[in-house]
Amino acid sequence: MFLTIALLCVLNALAAFAQLSGSVGPTTSRASKQATICSVLSYGGSVGSSDIGPAIQSAFNNCVLTNKGSTLYIPPGNYNMATWVTLKGATQWALQLDGIITRTATTGGHMIVVQNANDFEMWSSTSAGAIQGNGYQCRNAGPRLLRIITSENFSLHDLIFVDSPEFHVIIDNSSNGELYNLAIRGADIGGSDGIDLSGSNVWVHDVEVTNRDECVTIKNPSSNHQIERIWCNQSGGSAIGSLGSGTTIENILYRNIYTNGGDQMFMIKTNGGDGYVRNVVLDQFLGLGTAYGLDIDEFWSSASTAPGNGVVLSDITFSNWNGYITDGSRRSAYRVLCPSAAPCTDITISDVYLWAENNAGTYACESAYGSGACLQSGSGSGYSQVTTSYTKPAAYVSPTALSGNLASGFATNSPIPIPTIPTTFYPGLPQISPLAKNSGGGATPTSTGSSSGSTSGTAAQYAQCGGIGYTGPTTCASPYTCTYTNDYYSQCI
Numbered sequence: 163m164f165l166t167i168a169l170l171c172v173l174n175a176l177a178a179f180a181q182l183s184g185s186v187g188p189t190t191s192r193a194s195k196q197a198t199i200c201s202v203l204s205y206g207g208s209v210g211s212s213d214i215g216p217a218i219q220s221a222f223n224n225c226v227l228t229n230k231g232s233t234l235y236i237p238p239g240n241y242n243m244a245t246w247v248t249l250k251g252a253t254q255w256a257l258q259l260d261g262i263i264t265r266t267a268t269t270g271g272h273m274i275v276v277q278n279a280n281d282f283e284m285w286s287s288t289s290a291g292a293i294q295g296n297g298y299q300c301r302n303a304g305p306r307l308l309r310i311i312t313s314e315n316f317s318l319h320d321l322i323f324v325d326s327p328e329f330h331v332i333i334d335n336s337s338n339g340e341l342y343n344l345a346i347r348g349a350d351i352g353g354s355d356g357i358d359l360s361g362s363n364v365w366v367h368d369v370e371v372t373n374r375d376e377c378v379t380i381k382n383p384s385s386n387h388q389i390e391r392i393w394c395n396q397s398g399g400s401a402i403g404s405l406g407s408g409t410t411i412e413n414i415l416y417r418n419i420y421t422n423g424g425d426q427m428f429m430i431k432t433n434g435g436d437g438y439v440r441n442v443v444l445d446q447f448l449g450l451g452t453a454y455g456l457d458i459d460e461f462w463s464s465a466s467t468a469p470g471n472g473v474v475l476s477d478i479t480f481s482n483w484n485g486y487i488t489d490g491s492r493r494s495a496y497r498v499l500c501p502s503a504a505p506c507t508d509i510t511i512s513d514v515y516l517w518a519e520n521n522a523g524t525y526a527c528e529s530a531y532g533s534g535a536c537l538q539s540g541s542g543s544g545y546s547q548v549t550t551s552y553t554k555p556a557a558y559v560s561p562t563a564l565s566g567n568l569a570s571g572f573a574t575n576s577p578i579p580i581p582t583i584p585t586t587f588y589p590g591l592p593q594i595s596p597l598a599k600n601s602g603g604g605a606t607p608t609s610t611g612s613s614s615g616s617t618s619g620t621a622a623q624y625a626q627c628g629g630i631g632y633t634g635p636t637t638c639a640s641p642y643t644c645t646y647t648n649d650y651y652s653q654c655i
């Protein structure tokens with residue numbers, strides 16, 4: 163009885179955290195996208211091609227667009243690419259990249275744009291498909307790798323993005339998406355964003371990023387995103403921002419975010435502007451040797467000041483953090499700096515234990531209200547920055563080092579090798595869906611949007627076993643237990 167009540171409480175607490183607003187991922191099964199295989203090899207492409215771009219565009223125009231239920235297939239092998247493609251307006255299709263595409267031209271824009279896609283899956287069945295940007299040859303003066311624009315009901319998974327001349331992956335104003343099992347490896351320099359995300363109802367999980375800019379970052383406008391099990395392995399760090407005029411961001415959950423080195427454990431960055439960021443939960447973060455820790459900076463000097471009194475931040479919760487910054491004398495591990503004309507309210511800092519390698523700790527608060535650190539209680543008008551020293555929190559423990567943590571980032575002027583996609587992204591937690599290569603080339607549908615499945619039988623280890631819209635087996639094969647992840651996904655672990 164007590165156990166049942168305790169369990170219900172835990173489930174309720176988790177449900178309150180889940181920020182997705184509906185199912186994510188493609189609405190039909192992978193098999194229903196394989197009625198027609200549109201291989202680039204049938205549309206003028208060849209393995210070893212000096213420019214696979216025209217064959218990709220031709221396979222899309224002449225095969226995908228004319229055959230609902232098709233897969234644009236790029237088989238294993240190496241391809242150069244010098245002509246960028248825009249794949250616009252298809253429904254119920256897949257882009258299966260099992261080969262490696264290497265950028266050769268320096269034209270700006272994006273190597274691959276997917277636009278107005280619906281019921282779409284972009285993936286690699288070998289978990290080894292990659293785009294190599296060789297950004298060291300044209301640093302910040304070439305294309306970005308992938309942009310998905312105003313698309314719906316999609317997934318992006320089991321792919322590797324390396325050394326983009328500029329940003330790696332941009333999800334632009336898209337909804338009902340699932341991004342998972344991705345490795346992104348850029349150079350140790352600004353302008354190398356990992357994933358920039360705007361839109362609504364997108365679930366990002368099990369992603370590793372190395373670079374010196376955004377890890378997995380939310381841009382305006384955004385609502386109902388859930389970001390979890392992220393390994394920022396020598397990355398700039400994750401953030402919301404930078405934000406200016408007309409900001410509308412709400413219902414965001416980040417959880418199980420592991421940041422090794424880099425700029426911050428998490429940052430909300432604005433400079434002037436207006437609008438709001440509200441109902442954000444940042445739960446279970448680990449940080450090792452970042453420059454900043456918990457960082458709300460509404461005077462973000464790297465962005466120019468937008469007109470307005472400032473973006474209003476409210477109902478932001480930081481809970482269950484552990485980590486250390488490098489230099490607590492130079493920087494405050496806890497910073498909540500808000501504009502006097504738009505104070506922050508309902509900020510909660512709870513069970514957040516941050517320390518510094520040089521054993522110095524300060525909090526900095528300005529025009530910020532709530533509980534924890536140096537926040538003032540209640541609400542009120544703006545106040546000047548107050549910096550307070552603190553001693554090492556009794557509950558602080560040095561976070562676990564994951565094997566494979568990078569000691570430093572990658573050089574900006576030499577090639578970056580293509581990594582493999584890891585299977586763990588946060589200490590002690592398995593990945594939510596197995597790599598496609600470990601599940602029979604992804605024969606088992608892993609996304610919650612899949613319509614296949616049957617209620618009889620048992621679900622295997624790591625398989626889905628519950629969630630809104632799920633119709634497959636809800637009992638796990640022994641000895642696994644059906645474990646709640648969010649309202650849309652439970653898994654046998």
Ligand SMILES: *[C@@H]1O[C@H](CO)[C@@H](O)[C@H](O)[C@H]1NC(C)=O
Pocket residue numbers: 189280314315338
């Ligand atoms: C995406 O899926 C949702 C839920 O299944 C559905 O309501 C919506 O119409 C789909 N979007 C499009 C463009 O079909």
Ligand SMILES: *[C@@H]1O[C@H](CO)[C@@H](O)[C@H](O)[C@H]1NC(C)=O
Pocket residue numbers: 312335
């Ligand atoms: C975002 O997408 C919606 C359709 O989903 C569209 O109506 C709107 O104009 C788009 N906004 C921008 C800024 O592209």
Ligand SMILES: *[C@@H]1O[C@H](CO)[C@@H](O)[C@H](O)[C@H]1NC(C)=O
Pocket residue numbers: 345370393395565566567568581582584586
């Ligand atoms: C982090 O980088 C190191 C060094 O390249 C690598 O060995 C390790 O696998 C990376 N971690 C992940 C999760 O890829």
